[in-house]
Amino acid sequence: MKVLVPVKRVIDYNVKVRVKADGSGVDLANVKMSMNPFDEIAVEEAIRLKEAGKADEIVVVSVGVKQAQETLRTALAMGADRAILVVAADDVHQDIEPLAVAKILKGVIDAEDAGLVIAGKQAIDNDMNATGQMLAALTGWGQATFASEVEIDGDAAKVTREVDGGLQTISVKLPAIITADLRLNEPRYASLPNIMKAKKKPLEEKTAADYGVDTTPRLEVVKTTEPASRTAGEMVESVDALIAKLKEKGAI
Amino acid sequence: MAVLLLAEVSGGALALDATAKAVTAGKALGDVTVLVAGPSAAGDEAAKIDGVSKVLVADDALYANGLAEPVSDLIVSLAGDYEHIIAPSTASAKNILPRVAALLDVMVLSDVTAIVDGATFERPIYAGNAIQTVKSSDAKKVLTVRTSTFDAAGEGGSAAVDTVAAAADPALSSHVEDKVAASDRPELTSAGIIVSGGRGLGSEENFALIEGLADKLNAAVGASRAAVDSGYAPNDLQVGQTGKVVAPDLYIAVGISGAIQHLAGMKDSKIIVAINKDEEAPIFQVADYGLVADLFDAIPELTEKL
Numbered sequence: 190m191k192v193l194v195p196v197k198r199v200i201d202y203n204v205k206v207r208v209k210a211d212g213s214g215v216d217l218a219n220v221k222m223s224m225n226p227f228d229e230i231a232v233e234e235a236i237r238l239k240e241a242g243k244a245d246e247i248v249v250v251s252v253g254v255k256q257a258q259e260t261l262r263t264a265l266a267m268g269a270d271r272a273i274l275v276v277a278a279d280d281v282h283q284d285i286e287p288l289a290v291a292k293i294l295k296g297v298i299d300a301e302d303a304g305l306v307i308a309g310k311q312a313i314d315n316d317m318n319a320t321g322q323m324l325a326a327l328t329g330w331g332q333a334t335f336a337s338e339v340e341i342d343g344d345a346a347k348v349t350r351e352v353d354g355g356l357q358t359i360s361v362k363l364p365a366i367i368t369a370d371l372r373l374n375e376p377r378y379a380s381l382p383n384i385m386k387a388k389k390k391p392l393e394e395k396t397a398a399d400y401g402v403d404t405t406p407r408l409e410v411v412k413t414t415e416p417a418s419r420t421a422g423e424m425v426e427s428v429d430a431l432i433a434k435l436k437e438k439g440a441i
Numbered sequence: 442m443a444v445l446l447l448a449e450v451s452g453g454a455l456a457l458d459a460t461a462k463a464v465t466a467g468k469a470l471g472d473v474t475v476l477v478a479g480p481s482a483a484g485d486e487a488a489k490i491d492g493v494s495k496v497l498v499a500d501d502a503l504y505a506n507g508l509a510e511p512v513s514d515l516i517v518s519l520a521g522d523y524e525h526i527i528a529p530s531t532a533s534a535k536n537i538l539p540r541v542a543a544l545l546d547v548m549v550l551s552d553v554t555a556i557v558d559g560a561t562f563e564r565p566i567y568a569g570n571a572i573q574t575v576k577s578s579d580a581k582k583v584l585t586v587r588t589s590t591f592d593a594a595g596e597g598g599s600a601a602v603d604t605v606a607a608a609a610d611p612a613l614s615s616h617v618e619d620k621v622a623a624s625d626r627p628e629l630t631s632a633g634i635i636v637s638g639g640r641g642l643g644s645e646e647n648f649a650l651i652e653g654l655a656d657k658l659n660a661a662v663g664a665s666r667a668a669v670d671s672g673y674a675p676n677d678l679q680v681g682q683t684g685k686v687v688a689p690d691l692y693i694a695v696g697i698s699g700a701i702q703h704l705a706g707m708k709d710s711k712i713i714v715a716i717n718k719d720e721e722a723p724i725f726q727v728a729d730y731g732l733v734a735d736l737f738d739a740i741p742e743l744t745e746k747l
């Protein structure tokens with residue numbers, strides 16, 4: 190079975206984002222970029238499936254700017270077999286919407302005849318939490334989102350999902366889309382020899398037009414602003430002082 | 442303009458608070474029809490929410506576990522009459538609505554925090570570190586609304602309840618089991634007071650300190666990602682960017698340093714109290730009242746004196 194893992198290049202999760210003063214967006218120039226953390230978990234899960242003999246090949250795909258090559262190389266260094274970069278933007282500030290990304294990924298799936306897609310549940314930049322579900326709709330496949338445990342069993346996957354009240358286990362027919370939640374696994378670090386080897390693994394470049402997808406956004410960004418900020422209040426010296434303050438405020 | 446609102450059904454019953462909050466958002470967009478993919482009793486309850494003009498009930502075993510594929514097909518089968526399709530931002534709706542949007546060839550708008558007009562919405566990005574205002578050019582708008590930013594609609598409505606036929610079974614997935622923790626405590630997303638514990642607790646056993654304080658205050662229990670990852674608390678208690686977003690009247694953060702991903706989930710709380718032994722912890726920068734103390738001294742004392 191061929192496993193496809195979409196990966197996104199996003200601002201590193203440790204970087205404090207800065208909203209541009211003119212309201213046009215978040216400043217991404219000269220900022221550290223990394224693989225979306227949920228996508229790292231997805232790559233790791235695919236590698237574990239391959240190590241367990243449940244998958245034959247892992248293809249990683251990124252849709253975005255040329256610089257996403259680095260993100261794909263990271264996935265290859267972790268253990269993916271080959272990469273496809275779909276160049277769909279030339280400015281790092283241009284985000285391709287989940288619907289367009291899903292359409293491109295559908296094209297890749299058709300071309301590659303993939304049997305399973307493992308994606309991150311959401312990207313930490315636009316926090317949309319949509320691409321996996323949208324891809325499942327477009328392919329007509331079943332979906333198992335927010336996965337914390339995946340077990341491939343013949344022509345189905347048994348997936349435990351993180352839901353509001355606790356955990357839900359479902360069985361989804363393959364081919365299917367799985368999206369990874371935080372506790373699915375702990376992604377490995379790429380070793381230096383593997384980073385060197387990854388440079389020689391195949392990385393194919395495509396465009397959105399190759400898949401006949403129009404990436405024109407459906408959502409126009411009117412403005413981007415700083416959230417209302419909170420200011421630090423006061424420090425209290427003791428539990429008694431804290432209780433007094435909360436009583437004064439009518440909070441307890 | 443007509444709005445189709447997917448009610449939150451959990452464990453066979455209407456999740457009233459989440460649904461009523463979404464109704465408030467829906468009313469700002471037009472005439473609200475609530476769709477209950479669940480038992481008719483849940484439909485009767487939804488009909489009592491103020492501002493609901495009609496309730497559609499699809500009571501079929503196919504929808505008993507909220508599987509995304511059949512529920513999405515049901516919504517799409519009804520979508521023709523509506524300009525907006527909306528749901529509260531729950532784990533269930535976040536699973537379903539993007540699928541609905543793609544089936545309708547429109548973009549989804551997740552976690553909407555404000556409605557500017559029928560096509561323009563505000564939503565947080567980058568874990569709430571920026572607020573984006575977006576205008577949709579799609580014919581239908583599919584959105585999930587963040588419940589912590591909308592007040593629940595009251596009761597007193599008496600909408601008509603109609604039944605709708607189930608859509609065909611796509612037979613793509615099936616339910617195996619639920620592991621849902623039973624708790625007498627208030628629900629995290631609707632509680633007036635939340636006591637949350639972090640890595641500072643050090644163990645699952647010590648997390649009982651948080652539960653003791655919560656019970657004294659009749660509060661819900663929350664946790665930071667660090668506490669959940671370390672196994673001190675179950676996943677459904679996680680507050681933050683990828684967990685639950687809450688805005689109670691009082692949020693007490695205990696042994697939580699305050700990573701931006703956590704702050705994203707609780708910084709709209711009315712009053713924030715932070716108790717941490719590290720006076721440099723970023724949580725103090727958003728707290729109304731900070732207490733630098735060892736939680737193993739402060740929490741028992743607080744619990745006793747309340």
